[in-house]
Amino acid sequence: MNWTALWVFIGVWVLTGLATGLWMARKGHDPRWTLIAVILGPLFVPIAFERIERNPRSVTSEPVAMWGAGGEESGGLRVMVGFDGSKEAEQALHTARQLFAPGGGVLELVAVVSYDDASDIDSEVLAGAKERLEAAASGSEEVPVGYAVIAGPAGQSLRxxxxxxxxxxxxxxxxxxxxSNRMLGSVAAYLTEHCPVPVLVVDPAEHASTDDKQSAPVAMRVPAEEVEGP
Structure with a gap:
């Protein structure tokens, strides 16, 4: 038996499956597909192409009535907050409230889940996302807050x-x-580069909490076409 050829075959089999599974995860599918992909190797490639979804989609939402109004009608900015329940997302929401609530802003919290969780009515991930959004929305009295769950790759979906x-x-x-470890640096970088909507990135202070009066440092990127003057 040619052991070298066997190990090369196994290596190609595993790497093909691994690459296909990781590609599916980057496209917004459950990372657990990677395990199946490694086992099936090249056989998983046509399965992946058949199952892959190309565009983000809405799963569920509880919007604020004023969200659909124009700026003058709603009395303030329409502010969308990427929210996954992490301390960084909590700080982003806290900062959004501090900056925009005094001016009558309307907030919509948005969570991103995989296509697979979005299609599974018994998904614990989907249920958890809804619970976190509902809790965060109901805990805000100083500003109208709605929420939505969308499916797909985090950066592209939020955009x-x-x-x-x-x-x-x-x-x-x-x-x-x-x-959203995709609502991490790579997603922030993607959105600041590609999103046509102005993006505010909140960098939480080391010891900041949502109850602190001190706001976290922020960085904002405004699309060039919205900047007037030279």
Whole structure:
């Protein structure tokens, strides 16, 4: 038996499956597909192409009535906040309230889940996302807050939803967890480069909490076409 050829075959089999599984995860599918992909190797490639979804989509939402109004009608900015329940997302929400609530802003909290969780009515991930959004929305009395769950890759999904809903500004934390370890640096970088909506990135202070009066440092990127003058 040619052991070298066997090990080369196994290596190619595993690497093909691994690459395909990771590609699916980057496209917004459950990372657990990677384990199946490694086992099936090249056989998983046509399965991946058949199952992959190309565009982000809305799963569920509880919008604020004023969200659909224009800036003058609603009395303030329409502010979208990427929210995954992490401390960074909590700080981003806290900062959004401090900056925009006094001016009558309307907030919409948005969580991103995988396509697979979005299609599974018994998904614990989907249920957990809804619970976190409901709790955060109900805990805000000083500003109207709605929420939505969307499915897909985090960066592309937030960009699509902010554009689709005509948000005036998108607020995100610098890091996240789960589907949003993509609401981390890579997602922040993607959104600041590609999102047509102004993006506010909140970098939590080391010891900041949502009850602190001190705001976390922020960095904001405004699309060039919205900047007047030279």
């Amino acid at each position: 699509w939803f902010a554009t689709e809903q005509h948000a005036d500004v998108l607020v995100i934390g610098k890091r996240g967890r789960g589907m």
